[in-house]
Amino acid sequence: MSLQFATDTNALPLYIIEKDALGDFLNNLPAAQKVWVEASGFTAATGSVVVLPGEDGAPAGAIVGYGSTATRARGRFYVAAAVAKLPEASWKIATDLPQEDLEEAALGWLLATYRYDRYASQSAPKARLVAPQGIDGARIEAIATGEALTRDLINTPASDMGPQELEEATQNLANQHGATLTVTRGEDLHAANLPMIHTVGRASDRAPRLLDMSWGDTGPQLVLVGKGVCFDTGGLNLKPGGSMGLMKKDMGGSAATLGLAHMIMALGLKLRLRVLIPAVENSVSANAFRPQDILTSRKGLTVEINNTDAEGRLVLADALTLADEESPDLIISMATLTGAARVAVGPDIVPFYTDSNATAASLAQSADRVRDPLWRMPFHDPYEAMIEPGIADLDNAPKGGFAGSITAALFLRRFVSDDQPYIHFDMYGWQPSAAPARPKGGVGQATRAVLDALPDLLGLK
Numbered sequence: 001m002s003l004q005f006a007t008d009t010n011a012l013p014l015y016i017i018e019k020d021a022l023g024d025f026l027n028n029l030p031a032a033q034k035v036w037v038e039a040s041g042f043t044a045a046t047g048s049v050v051v052l053p054g055e056d057g058a059p060a061g062a063i064v065g066y067g068s069t070a071t072r073a074r075g076r077f078y079v080a081a082a083v084a085k086l087p088e089a090s091w092k093i094a095t096d097l098p099q100e101d102l103e104e105a106a107l108g109w110l111l112a113t114y115r116y117d118r119y120a121s122q123s124a125p126k127a128r129l130v131a132p133q134g135i136d137g138a139r140i141e142a143i144a145t146g147e148a149l150t151r152d153l154i155n156t157p158a159s160d161m162g163p164q165e166l167e168e169a170t171q172n173l174a175n176q177h178g179a180t181l182t183v184t185r186g187e188d189l190h191a192a193n194l195p196m197i198h199t200v201g202r203a204s205d206r207a208p209r210l211l212d213m214s215w216g217d218t219g220p221q222l223v224l225v226g227k228g229v230c231f232d233t234g235g236l237n238l239k240p241g242g243s244m245g246l247m248k249k250d251m252g253g254s255a256a257t258l259g260l261a262h263m264i265m266a267l268g269l270k271l272r273l274r275v276l277i278p279a280v281e282n283s284v285s286a287n288a289f290r291p292q293d294i295l296t297s298r299k300g301l302t303v304e305i306n307n308t309d310a311e312g313r314l315v316l317a318d319a320l321t322l323a324d325e326e327s328p329d330l331i332i333s334m335a336t337l338t339g340a341a342r343v344a345v346g347p348d349i350v351p352f353y354t355d356s357n358a359t360a361a362s363l364a365q366s367a368d369r370v371r372d373p374l375w376r377m378p379f380h381d382p383y384e385a386m387i388e389p390g391i392a393d394l395d396n397a398p399k400g401g402f403a404g405s406i407t408a409a410l411f412l413r414r415f416v417s418d419d420q421p422y423i424h425f426d427m428y429g430w431q432p433s434a435a436p437a438r439p440k441g442g443v444g445q446a447t448r449a450v451l452d453a454l455p456d457l458l459g460l461k
Contacts, residue, residue, distance in 0.1 A: 003110040003144040005137050006128035008090035013061040016079060016095040016105070019044045019068050037063065046071050047081030047436065059087055061094070076371040080108030080437035088126035102132045103140065104371055110144035111437040116155045142266035143451065147444040149173070150252075150259030154429055154442025158231035158248045162206040163279035166228055166251060170211045170277065173258055177265035179215035179273075193298050194278075194322070196314040201280030203235070203288035208280040210319065213261070219271040220329035220458040222264075225319045226257030227312045227335035228279035235282050235308030236290055249442060250312070252429025253335035254279065260334075260447040270460060276323055278315035282308070294392045298322065299415055304389045307397035312337050313411050314396060320415040329458055331416060334425045334446065340404025341426040344377075350446045351377040353409040353424040359457060363423070366452035374449055377426075379413055380406055387411050421457075 017025050022044040026034045033052045042050040046067030054060030064082040072078055093105065109129045115122035131137030153161065153169060161169075167183055174181040186207040189198035194210055201208025211228070229250040233239060239247070254277040261275050289295070293305045295314070298321040303314065312335050323331050341351050352374050354360050360376045367374040386407050389395035394414060398407050409424050416422045431443040454460055 003113060003148055004141050005106070005110070005131040006090040008128070008130060011090035011092040011130045012059060013094035014086075014091040015061065015063045016066050016093060016097060017044050017063055018066045025063075033060075046075075046078040049082045049085040051087060059089060062086055062091070075436065077104065077108035077111070077435075077437035079105040080112040083109055083112040083127055084125045086125070086127035090128045090130060092130040093132045099134060100369055103135050106132055106135055106137070106140050107144060108437040110140065111147060114144075114148050114151060114439065116152060116439075116441060118152075118156065118160075139267060142263050143448060145266070146259040146262035146447065149262055150255045150444035150447070151442040153255035153258065154249050154252050156248070158281070161248065161251070162230045162281060163201070163204075163209050163228070164206060166230060166254060166277065166279045167209060167211055170213055170258060170275070173262060173265075174213050174215075177215060177262070179213050179265065182212045182214075183209055184212070185209040194318045196295050196297050196303070196318045197278045197280060199289050199295055200229075200235075200278075200282055200311045200315050203285040204281035204283040206230075206281050208278070208315075210322075211275070211277040211279055213275040213277075214273065215261070215265055216270075216272040219269075219460070221272040221274065221326065222454070222458060223274045223276065223323040223326070223328045223331045224257040224260060225276045225316060225323055225331065225333040226254035227251065227316055227333075227337065228254035228277040229312055229315065230279060230281050232282045232309070232311065233284055235284060235311060236288050237307045237309045238284065239309060246430060249429050250336050251279070252427060252442065253312075253333070253337075253425075255442065256334045256425075256427065256429065256444055256447050257332075259444050260450060263447065263451050264454075269454065271454075271458060274323070274326075274328070276319040278319045280311075280315055282311045297415070301394055301414060302392040303394045303396050304392040305396055306389070306399070310397040310408075313408055316412055317415045320412060324416045324420055327417070327420065330421045330423070332423045332425070332450065333412060334427060336429045337426045338405045338408050340408075342428055344405060345375055347428045347430065347432055349373045349375050350425050350427045351375055351405055352426075352446065353377055353379050353406075353413075354422065355379055356421065359421070359423060362453045362456040363449055366456075367449040370448045370452050372446060372449040372452075374425075374446060377406060377409070379410060383407055384410055387414075
């Protein structure tokens with residue numbers, strides 16, 4: 001889905017007004033419009049709308065309520081909440097706002113028009129926005145389109161989004177931007193020394209594979225590693241029905257990396273991009289891997305399987321090892337990895353892990369700036385013993401139930417070199433209930449913050 005701004009030169013003015021400023025604003029309106037607004041009971045509550053009538057009765061403009069600083073701090077994309085309430089027309093923001101607020105309003109507007117309509121028609125808002133002066137409209141469009149790609153991939157059920165379909169989506173993205181895609185499938189994973197990707201996916205009749213996309217030939221190298229578990233039954237440690245209901249989203253990490261990759265390529269960033277996606281389905285059959293099996297990874301580390309439902313870290317481990325072998329300037333992994341992360345910070349905040357304080361500070365600043373919530377969690381070295389079972393180098397599911405997101409992150413860190421810059425995101429990838437600019441369903445997380453921080457993280461100019 002492509003989300004774009006309008007180019008209408010006759011767009012109607014849209015005034016974004018805080019509660020405290022409403023009185024002064026109304027005093028500057030024509031008398032008839034002032035009476036109309038007052039009679040409507042409009043108070044400039046966040047996301048509220050009143051349309052201003054013209055002399056002929058047609059809309060002459062509109063006011064969007066911006067609440068107060070305190071109320072806006074409780075959420076984001078409040079202008080986007082007004083999009084569906086506006087009549088069909090082209091609109092232009094006629095209020096001076098800080099740069100970051102203008103960018104948020106513009107992006108939120110585009111995202112508010114997103115609809116997933118593959119299986120049933122969906123009505124989208126018909127109000128269109130002209131890109132506000134002073135913002136980079138093309139950049140906002142690229143971000144919105146990348147976000148829409150992520151949402152589409154997550155929203156598609158596993159019946160139509162297995163490893164093959166995820167490969168096709170990656171190929172389509174590669175074709176769009178002149179990137180190259182190499183795919184290693186099925187038994188060829190053994191010859192390529194990607195044994196844990198094969199083991200996790202072998203029980204499905206949909207062959208496991210590694211998707212390896214490359215783009216760009218100058219600048220620092222960035223490798224994105226996305227978890228592509230297209231459906232997770234839990235394997236022989238079968239999930240209960242309630243826990244399996246959302247497992248089409250277990251490839252949300254790969255969807256996020258592809259959305260971010262689109263943003264990077266569409267904007268022509270001066271870097272070398274590699275995207276690695278282990279695409280598998282964790283199924284149940286006679287050849288499914290078992291609890292207490294011991295696997296040997298690409299890196300040579302052995303892993304005792306104490307829960308076949310902790311499979312994402314296994315496929316990521318081989319992909320991270322492959323990424324690490326090139327010693328890139330930065331490796332980023334994105335995965336819907338642990339329920340523990342949701343218990344810790346809920347669905348809206350993404351925990352991230354890095355050993356670099358400077359990296360953490362840059363990401364935190366970007367997250368605040370672009371309204372893409374992140375929270376740093378620790379690679380807590382004293383917990384390393386929790387992932388060492390004794391019979392093998394590593395345990396994929398430590399007992400006890402403590403620090404689940406941290407121990408998963410520590411597990412992944414074992415597959416990158418000590419001096420390799422590395423960031424891990426443990427995301428949810430799902431909007432549980434509709435919010436401004438975010439309908440219920442698949443959602444991109446962390447990608448906008450990473451995109452904003454890349455100049456600092458990689459020294460881009």
